[in-house]
Amino acid sequence: MIRRWWSAIRGLDRFTRILLFATCALAGIAIVTSIEIQSTQREIADISNYNLSYVYARNQVEILRLRAAIGDAMLEGGNPAAARLRWAIVKGRVSTIPAAYGPVAVPEAAAARRHLEETLDSIAPLLASLQDPGTGARALRRLDALADEFTRLTALTNVRQSSLTEREQALLAATMTWLSASILALCCIGLALLALVFRQKRHLKEMAATDVLTGLPNRVAINAWRPVNARSVAVALAVIDVDRFKEVNDTLGHASGDDLLRRLGSVLREEAGGDALAVRLGGDEFVVIFTGADAWKRVEGRTAAIEAGFRTACKDTEFAWATLSIGMALGQAATPADLEALITQADGAMYAAKRGGRQSRGAVAAREADAAKAPLAPEIDPSLNGGALVRRTG
Structure with missing residues (x-):
């Protein structure tokens, strides 16, 4: 005792x-x-x-x-x-x-x-x-x-x-x-x-609520997310996944895989900006969340900067060939459940990007009844069923 x-x-x-x-x-x-x-x-x-x-x-x-x-x-x-x-x-x-x-x-x-x-x-x-x-x-x-x-x-x-x-x-x-x-x-x-x-x-x-490896918030931050004044806000987010990450672990070792994830976490902190919430969802999957009327514009610009920063961060490493797949979603959110729904949509777009080929970004937007509050991005064709679209970037 x-x-x-x-x-x-x-x-x-x-x-x-x-x-x-x-x-x-x-x-x-x-x-x-x-x-x-x-x-x-x-x-x-x-x-x-x-x-x-x-x-x-x-x-x-x-x-x-x-x-x-x-x-x-x-x-x-x-x-x-x-x-x-x-x-x-x-x-x-x-x-x-x-x-x-x-x-x-x-x-x-x-x-x-x-x-x-x-x-x-x-x-x-x-x-x-x-x-x-x-x-x-x-x-x-x-x-x-x-x-x-x-x-x-x-x-x-x-x-x-x-x-x-x-x-x-x-x-x-x-x-x-x-x-x-x-x-x-x-x-x-x-x-x-x-x-x-x-x-x-x-x-x-x-x-x-913090990921030990990258220092970014983890899924607990998603569950704790609340908009200002608890009112529904326009949200644009991007789900980011490392292509062939398993291959990095299998061929180079888990230490190299951890190094890659830490470098990606640093890039997200630097390039996402202070007005965004960057979260590690698990494994090699991350999400960057933006709110506000210009959320879609910012998510497109920042994801491009994230891709460029990631290439630079990995340039002199043994996993320099690693690339990212990114899926995006746009909609209204007032609760963590709304946010999870948008993450699911963006996750689907990200996997569509993977199927479309490496080094490509997918975009998906929710077709909502109050679309006037969160207008669809110009790049998204509203006639598509469910508002899904895969857009080539590379």
């Missing part, structure tokens, strides 16, 4: 392979970038969903409440039980103080948690003798230092969390920009591939 795919890719031209590999690379980048965007969004959500600075601020508040309770207990008639209760509350919160949450790391919180626990353990014995001013003052000083530490921790955490959020948001924006650029590049490559497909399709269509 992979080998077949690789063989198919190697069969493509270099530009198409580059576009294909670029598409795969950009698609991979787009997938990875999308995953990174989702990961960054989750990190931003994690950072926003948990407020570490609030947690540290709550511990600071509890420390200040404990300090206030100790201060009240130091007064005459104060209640030491309230201080012990506040001490127990703060003690219970020590284990819940986090040092990190998600991508937010606060290593300073571990030190603050340790200092809090040490301070609470140191003031626990003092709670029983808070009436002594010296004892209470030592407890207050230790709690003041601890409260200052948690104040700094709260501010530090707030700055760090905000900076991390801003950094993640900037990373998200850059990643989304990169994703947008990748998608835009994919769209451009897609358009290029689409244009390439249409061009390839047009090329294949042209190849299907």
